[in-house]
Each structure stands twice: as C-alpha cells, then as structure tokens.
Amino acid sequence: MMDQGSGTTVAIIPARGxxxxxxxxNLERVGGVPLVERAVRAAAAASGIDLVVVSTDDEEIAAVAAAAGARVVRRxxxxxxxxATSESAILHALDELExxxxxxxxxAFLQATSPFIPRDALAAAVEDVRADRADSVFSAQETFGFLWREDEGGAAVAINHEAARRLRRQDREPHHLETGAFYVFRAAGFRESRHRFFGRIRLAPVxxxxxxxxxxxDQLRVARALAARHEVAPPIPVRAVVTDFDGVHTDDTAIIDADGGERVRVSREDGMGVALLRRAGVPLLILSTEVNPVVRARADKLRVPVLHGIDDKETALRHWAREIDVPLAEIAYLGNDVNDLPAMRIVGWPIAVANAHPLVREEARVVxxxxxxxxxxxxxxxxxxxx
Structure with a gap:
C-alpha cells in the first residue's frame, strides 16, 4: 500500500477527447489496445512508479483508463x-491529487500518442531523478542525421554539420531527437518553472x-505495422470467444452445385479445439452475416450457438455479452474481413486470421x-x- 506521508512518484497521462x-x-488501437490503455500499462509496468493517473474530459477515455488500472482525474x-497545454493538465492533476x-x-508525464513507451527506459529516468542525478529527464533517440533549414531567401543552410565537410558516421558526434514519449521531473521544480525542462536535464535513450x-x-498505420512486427504475442486470457464463420472456420471459398447449394471446407482440427473449449466451460459463439444452411449445420455439429444473417455484429455481440454476463474486455473476437471491424473494436481481444484483410490485421491485438x-x-x- 502506498505511504501517503512520503513523496510519491506519479505517472500522469493527459488524454483529452x-x-x-x-x-x-487516444482511443485508437495499436496492437489491438487503445492508445490510452497502452500508456497506462507502460507506466504501471515501470518500476519506481507508485500511481498512474489519466487526466481527461471524456467519459469513454475515463472508462478505458479506469479499467486498465489508472486513477482518473476529470479535467x-x-x-x-x-x-490547452499539457503543462496545464499536469498542474491541474497535481492540484487534485494533493x-x-x-x-x-x-x-512521469507520458503521452498516449507514443504507443511504444519502453518501461525500462522510463524506470531508469525515474531513478535518475530519485537519485538526484537530474531534475528533468526526457526520452530521446540517437540520430546521425544531417539537418538543414531554409533561410529567408529559400537557401538551404546546414545546422548540425559543415556542408562542405561530409564526415563518416563513425567520425561524427551523435545528436538526440526528443521522442515525446515521456518526461520525468521533480514536482516542486515543475510547479515553480511551469515547464517540463528545468534544472539539470538528462537524456533517456530509447x-x-x-x-x-x-x-x-499515416503514422497510426505505421504504428500498427510496428506493433505486429516487434511485440511478442501475449497469452489470451479471456472468458468467452466469438468467431466469424466464412474466412475463419472456412477458407473463404465455396463450391456451388447445380441447384445453387453451397459446400465449404472446414478443419477437423477446429472441431477438436471447439470440443476442448466447450469442456473447459468457455462460451463460444459463431456470429455471421451469412444466411446459409451450412453455417447452422456446422454450428450444430460443433454444438455451439450461432447467430447468422446478422448485419449489425456489434449490437448482436453486445447483447450476447450481457446474456452470458461477461465483460466485453474479456472476450476474444476472431475475424477476417472489414465487416468484422465494428465487433472487433469493442472487445478486449480483437484477433485476426493470418490472411485477414489488411485493415483487420492493422486493428488486431493478435494476428x-x-x-x-x-x-x-x-x-x-x-x-x-x-x-
């Protein structure tokens, strides 16, 4: 339990609507997780931080932040x-807490718009301030880039190098670019200066x-691609599973006979998996827009409930979640195409098949x-x- 008599270290995440x-x-998802939730998790995972606070004026952001474990300060x-400046939001949050x-x-001031906040670098920055090695520390990336500016006449002017003397990388001094991910500073110094930079300033390389x-x-799409490439696939601790049918249980192709009937190919492995899930007592629902006897036939074979001919998957999923009394945050939805996106966006675990539409893969928490x-x-x- 936090000792409120001693000075505490608080992560503050401004996140307006x-x-x-x-x-x-701030509610857009990267790696299937809302940006504000990613920031809360990064702060909570960094050693040395006692409390995570989200400052917001928005009810939905407040709900997501609270569910992720943050204390909410209403801005x-x-x-x-x-x-409005971030400094004003931080000062207000400090006033409310105190x-x-x-x-x-x-x-520790974190920006939710930076989706990849390294917890070790954040913890090291907190320790730098706590150990009195610095008053303010900020995240920065090393760069050897050649920077230029335009003068009043439109001519290019070298900034961090001599234009006529092109040194090799190994012979140059690196510079550091502020990333905006986090800033750590003493609360008293911040109140006095009204700014994130004051006193002894240090870098936190990331x-x-x-x-x-x-x-x-464009940056949102790049971030989603980076998440898919760099982040380790986590366990999927859910209490219920929902799947689309075509393109998930099937390979998204169909054979049409002379009478117009459809045949599809399914995996026997999937059948055994569903049986194992059923024995474990985890609810599963097939949710499909298709009105086709094959969907019902496969669901009956698997002995699982099915809702098919559903145009509004989001509403149907919300109703089903209420019926089984499982929070949406604890449901996995497995989809493959853009008509799955509204349902995927409301669950805690949006999952995509490997060959899903690119937009689905972008928004999935797991591919x-x-x-x-x-x-x-x-x-x-x-x-x-x-x-």
Missing part, C-alpha cells in the same frame, strides 16, 4: 480545448523504432499464424486454454 487529425485519437473544459492528501515528489508519435492516420479454414480456430483456442 478532442483531436482534429485523428478523431478520438475541466477550460483545460481541454485545442489550445488536495486529496497525496504528496507528489516526482512526476530505441529508434519506439520513437514514433501519432499525429495523423494468428494460421489461415482461415486451416486450423486457426484451434490455434486461438489453444492460446486461450494455455493462459
């Missing part, structure tokens, strides 16, 4: 507009691939190794049961 270039940006409207009797010694900051849709109809349902189930 408004955003012009990417609407509702007033006058500090939530496009011209009014409640919490004495804050060190602040890997270059983590340095992306999301300000537009499985197998393709639809080739045992991918079994792969998901084994991951669920092993967790």
């Amino acid at each position: 408004g955003s012009k270039q990417v609407p509702r940006k 007033p409207a006058e500090l939530s507009g496009d011209t 009014a409640g009797g919490l004495r804050v010694e060190i602040v 890997p270059g691939w983590t340095a992306i900051e999301i300000d537009d849709e 499985l190794r197998r393709r639809g109809g080739e045992g991918v349902v079994r792969e998901l189930i084994e991951r669920v049961l092993s967790s």
